[in-house]
Amino acid sequence: MSETILSVRNLRVVFPHRHGVLVPIDEISFDVKKGEIIGFVGESGAGKSMTGAAIIGLIDPPGYIERGEIWLKEERIDQLGISAANRIRGRRISMVFQDPLTSLNPLRTIGDQLVETILTHLPVSADEAKRKAIAGLEEVDIDPERFNAYPHEFSGGMRQRVVIALALSAEPELIIADEPTTALDVSVQAQVLELLKKLCREHGASVILITHDMGVIAETTDRVAVLYAGRLAEIGDTQTLLRDPQHPYTKGLIASTPSVEYGDISTELFQITGAMPRLDALPDGCAFHPRCGQALAHCATKRPHIERNRVACWLYNDV
Amino acid sequence: MLLIILRRLGQSVFVLFLVAFVSFMMFRYVGNPVDNLLGQEATVEQREALIEALGLNDPLHTQYLGFVTRALQFDFGNSYRGAQPVADMILERLPATLELALVSALFAMLFGVIAGVYTAIFRNGFSAHLIMSTSLIGVSLPTFLIGVLLIWLFAVELGWLPSFGRGETVQIGFWSTSLLTVSGLKSMVLPAITLGLYQMTLIMRLVRAEMLEILRQDFIRFARARGLPERVVYFGHALKNTLVPVITVAGLQLGSIVAFAIITETVFQWPGVGLMFINAVFFVDIPVMSAYLLLVGTLFVVINLIVDLLYLAIDPRIRDSQLKRQST
Amino acid sequence: MSAKKSLMGRFRESDFLYDFKRSPVTVVSFVIVVMLILLAVFADLVAPTNPFDAGSLNLMNGFTPPMQPNAFTGETFYLGTDDQGRDLLSAIIFGLRVSLFVGLTAVILAMVLGVSLGLIAGYRGGWVDSLIMRAADIQVTFPSILIAMLIFGIARGLLPPHMRDELAITVLIIAIGLSEWVPFARTVRGTTMVEKEKEYVQAARLIGLGSGQIMVRHILPNVLSPVLVIATITLALAIIAEATLSFLGVGAPPTEPSLGTLIRIGQDFLFSGEWWILLFPAATLLALALSVNLLGDWLRDILNPRLK
Numbered sequence: 029m030s031e032t033i034l035s036v037r038n039l040r041v042v043f044p045h046r047h048g049v050l051v052p053i054d055e056i057s058f059d060v061k062k063g064e065i066i067g068f069v070g071e072s073g074a075g076k077s078m079t080g081a082a083i084i085g086l087i088d089p090p091g092y093i094e095r096g097e098i099w100l101k102e103e104r105i106d107q108l109g110i111s112a113a114n115r116i117r118g119r120r121i122s123m124v125f126q127d128p129l130t131s132l133n134p135l136r137t138i139g140d141q142l143v144e145t146i147l148t149h150l151p152v153s154a155d156e157a158k159r160k161a162i163a164g165l166e167e168v169d170i171d172p173e174r175f176n177a178y179p180h181e182f183s184g185g186m187r188q189r190v191v192i193a194l195a196l197s198a199e200p201e202l203i204i205a206d207e208p209t210t211a212l213d214v215s216v217q218a219q220v221l222e223l224l225k226k227l228c229r230e231h232g233a234s235v236i237l238i239t240h241d242m243g244v245i246a247e248t249t250d251r252v253a254v255l256y257a258g259r260l261a262e263i264g265d266t267q268t269l270l271r272d273p274q275h276p277y278t279k280g281l282i283a284s285t286p287s288v289e290y291g292d293i294s295t296e297l298f299q300i301t302g303a304m305p306r307l308d309a310l311p312d313g314c315a316f317h318p319r320c321g322q323a324l325a326h327c328a329t330k331r332p333h334i335e336r337n338r339v340a341c342w343l344y345n346d347v
Numbered sequence: 348m349l350l351i352i353l354r355r356l357g358q359s360v361f362v363l364f365l366v367a368f369v370s371f372m373m374f375r376y377v378g379n380p381v382d383n384l385l386g387q388e389a390t391v392e393q394r395e396a397l398i399e400a401l402g403l404n405d406p407l408h409t410q411y412l413g414f415v416t417r418a419l420q421f422d423f424g425n426s427y428r429g430a431q432p433v434a435d436m437i438l439e440r441l442p443a444t445l446e447l448a449l450v451s452a453l454f455a456m457l458f459g460v461i462a463g464v465y466t467a468i469f470r471n472g473f474s475a476h477l478i479m480s481t482s483l484i485g486v487s488l489p490t491f492l493i494g495v496l497l498i499w500l501f502a503v504e505l506g507w508l509p510s511f512g513r514g515e516t517v518q519i520g521f522w523s524t525s526l527l528t529v530s531g532l533k534s535m536v537l538p539a540i541t542l543g544l545y546q547m548t549l550i551m552r553l554v555r556a557e558m559l560e561i562l563r564q565d566f567i568r569f570a571r572a573r574g575l576p577e578r579v580v581y582f583g584h585a586l587k588n589t590l591v592p593v594i595t596v597a598g599l600q601l602g603s604i605v606a607f608a609i610i611t612e613t614v615f616q617w618p619g620v621g622l623m624f625i626n627a628v629f630f631v632d633i634p635v636m637s638a639y640l641l642l643v644g645t646l647f648v649v650i651n652l653i654v655d656l657l658y659l660a661i662d663p664r665i666r667d668s669q670l671k672r673q674s675t
Numbered sequence: 676m677s678a679k680k681s682l683m684g685r686f687r688e689s690d691f692l693y694d695f696k697r698s699p700v701t702v703v704s705f706v707i708v709v710m711l712i713l714l715a716v717f718a719d720l721v722a723p724t725n726p727f728d729a730g731s732l733n734l735m736n737g738f739t740p741p742m743q744p745n746a747f748t749g750e751t752f753y754l755g756t757d758d759q760g761r762d763l764l765s766a767i768i769f770g771l772r773v774s775l776f777v778g779l780t781a782v783i784l785a786m787v788l789g790v791s792l793g794l795i796a797g798y799r800g801g802w803v804d805s806l807i808m809r810a811a812d813i814q815v816t817f818p819s820i821l822i823a824m825l826i827f828g829i830a831r832g833l834l835p836p837h838m839r840d841e842l843a844i845t846v847l848i849i850a851i852g853l854s855e856w857v858p859f860a861r862t863v864r865g866t867t868m869v870e871k872e873k874e875y876v877q878a879a880r881l882i883g884l885g886s887g888q889i890m891v892r893h894i895l896p897n898v899l900s901p902v903l904v905i906a907t908i909t910l911a912l913a914i915i916a917e918a919t920l921s922f923l924g925v926g927a928p929p930t931e932p933s934l935g936t937l938i939r940i941g942q943d944f945l946f947s948g949e950w951w952i953l954l955f956p957a958a959t960l961l962a963l964a965l966s967v968n969l970l971g972d973w974l975r976d977i978l979n980p981r982l983k
Contacts, residue, residue, distance in 0.1 A: 118574030130565035133584050145573045377832035487965040489915045491922045503945055606821040613923050628828035628925050636828050
């Protein structure tokens with residue numbers, strides 16, 4: 029087994045609110061191994077992006093980590109001060125956001141933003157930083173001639189590649205990619221994902237890939253975690269999980285993803301009835317039970333946890 | 348690029364001609380130049396001769412052209428009061444106004460931006476709230492009242508600073524400056540604060556609002572996620588983007604500073620063109636009013652032009668979108 | 676849809692009263708404004724003396740400090756007297772009347788002008804629209820106080836000298852009114868352009884209503900709440916503009932002093948220690964301007980979150 033880079037234990041994030049607290053992340057635990065790509069999948073509001081924000085320490089106030097621990101190798105990183113956090117952000121963990129159109133400062137050239145990041149984290153001279161920046165652009169197939177171009181002069185796909193170059197510029201161990209292709213044209217989505225995958229393999233960086241798209245999960249990730257209403261529903265090896273989903277929610281998600289390979293357009297797509305509950309109206313017990321076709325009596329009262337197996341569901345756990 | 352600048356210049360020249368036209372109409376039709384120059388007892392022959400000499404019988408466009416030509420040569424006729432050439436009066440008083448306006452503008456910009464950035468960064472802090480509430484009173488306080496209250500406090504009660512005039516001046520060529528003597532600098536303090544305070548609150552509120560808006564943007568999140576220090580995030584990334592819209596407003600405010608100088612100059616008996624203008628309004632000294640309008644109008648148009656060009660220089664997006672519009 | 680909605684309906688719908696009671700600052704501002712307006716309206720009844728009645732003035736009473744009996748006559752004045760022995764409280768109440776009258780009428784003038792031009796520009800479009808809006812663009816390049824001074828100066832030049840003081844107040848109203856129409860016109864034009872494309876306006880046109888009728892009966896009701904907001908904010912501006920012009924000596928004449936005129940007079944006595952002649956009119960002006968401003972801010976937040 030390769031070493032564990034990131035370890036998240038019983039993470040709970042809360043947002044104080046006029047009528048109490050919202051809990052967008054509740055008791056989530058998982059590990060990320062060196063070099064692996066782990067997918068986080070779920071509907072919007074399930075807590076995928078919030079988990080990413082928690083790891084990199086950028087939860088918007090008034091939200092905060094109430095319980096749990098986040099370990100980056102030997103270092104605990106969930107309670108760091110701002111300057112300690114800045115030694116990790118970008119340097120050891122970096123992030124790629126959803127919308128490349130707004131991720132880059134429109135008033136500064138891409139080269140400038142690359143050099144700035146490199147100089148912040150690596151002990152190199154300005155010339156050396158520029159060389160590294162150019163090398164980074166070449167890696168993501170951007171013409172180094174365009175070092176002095178402004179973000180608006182690039183297409184969306186190219187900008188996302190610039191963002192990836194920025195994320196990789198200080199050789200981080202972990203990249204959190206939050207819906208990195210959702211805002212892009214379908215035709216360039218696969219291209220950008222492939223690039224991200226290839227570069228991370230080459231650099232030996234691990235990736236947390238946040239997405240709502242089961243297709244992306246299937247094609248890109250080694251392992252996958254399914255989130256529902258801020259809780260971990262199921263986690264496991266991607267191939268196994270796709271072939272043999274256990275949690276009724278995972279089954280629903282997979283069944284509702286169109287599968288083009290079989291050319292089987294006649295069967296209607298499965299729909300999970302109802303909608304994910306709002307965070308201020310979570311049901312007791314299992315958060316999924318009102319929508320679950322196989323709900324048992326105690327699903328409404330007792331909350332299931334992931335124990336020795338890979339799924340948080342009473343169908344597979346003893347009460 | 349050159350085309351954009353040229354087109355923008357064209358617009359400015361058009362507005363200038365418009366301003367000149369208003370000044371001309373005022374000069375020509377408000378009040379009666381002949382009565383004012385000769386007095387009521389002049390004979391008919393004298394009047395006819397003067398009307399001929401002034402060209403008042405010529406067609407309107409000829410008169411207008413003559414007016415513009417003379418204005419371009421800095422000839423605005425003589426003041427009705429004292430019969431002094433208006434151009435000389437302006438030249439004598441302009442340095443006082445420009446120095447005052449410049450110092451106030453610098454004061455307003457400097458403190459406005461600092462206070463705006465401060466209140467945006469520490470938006471929930473006590474002092475930020477205090478600054479914001481005080482600024483609301485500042486906006487409601489008319490300029491002249493600020494001046495009067497400052498005089499009362501610092502000149503009358505505390506006796507620290509002079510309450511009127513420019514203090515000692517030093518003559519450099521035609522320019523008389525009060526920035527090089529101690530008494531001149533002391534005299535500058537109260538008028539400059541009076542004139543700059545309102546603009547300062549405006550700039551502060553604008554900077555704060557813009558900065559808060561920018562700080563919510565994705566690229567700021569991304570800058571933080573890259574581990575850039577807060578200082579770099581605020582000043583390297585947020586501030587520059589904040590300043591783009593601020594420059595426009597601040598530039599236009601510079602124009603208003605020159606106009607509001609009328610009020611400050613009256614309160615502090617500051618011997619500038621504003622005081623000259625208000626006296627002209629009071630005594631219906633039309634040539635002086637018309638020349639002042641022309642002067643301030645030109646200043647406004649030039650400032651607007653500079654602001655626009657500056658905008659082009661700072662924001663590459665605007666530059667390119669305008670270029671694209673040109674080429675299609 | 677909102678064309679048919681009555682003002683009262685909108686009043687209840689916007690939780691107007693609820694929001695009002697929840698904001699103590701607004702309630703205080705409102706009370707101050709109402710009190711000042713009542714003072715101004717009933718000046719003749721409320722003021723201890725008539726400051727314009729030269730016969731009632733006693734020069735012996737000059738420079739009496741507030742709440743202290745005069746050294747010669749033994750009379751006491753709440754806020755003291757000025758150099759002429761005029762009761763300052765009465766002068767302020769009558770000055771308030773002039774200030775409010777000029778402010779309100781100037782705003783009404785600006786409103787009528789701006790709303791009409793905005794309606795015409797938005798409804799007609801084309802070159803009429805371009806002409807009106809370009810004029811507005813050019814005018815807002817210049818600060819409105821400068822425009823008001825110029826209009827005032829031109830009007831003085833056009834009037835024969837003996838009528839200048841007599842008509843000073845009227846000229847002042849026109850000058851301030853003409854300098855503040857642009858915000859009204861811009862807002863109304865925007866709303867008009869949106870509304871005129873709606874079905875009910877098209878329908879009204881089909882059944883043959885004239886454009887004047889459509890503008891007044893169908894489009895005008897839609898612009899009422901933004902216009903109300905702008906009017907309140909403009910009122911604060913107009914009051915300050917009037918005070919400024921009068922302070923500079925190019926506004927209300929000494930025979931009909933406004934708060935600005937009183938402050939101008941008071942400034943002369945600052946150095947000799949008669950602070951009350953300046954400070955009480957100044958405090959009144961500040962209370963008025965600040966309260967109207969706060970009310971305007973609040974109205975804008977309640978009625979038009981977009982205008983922020």
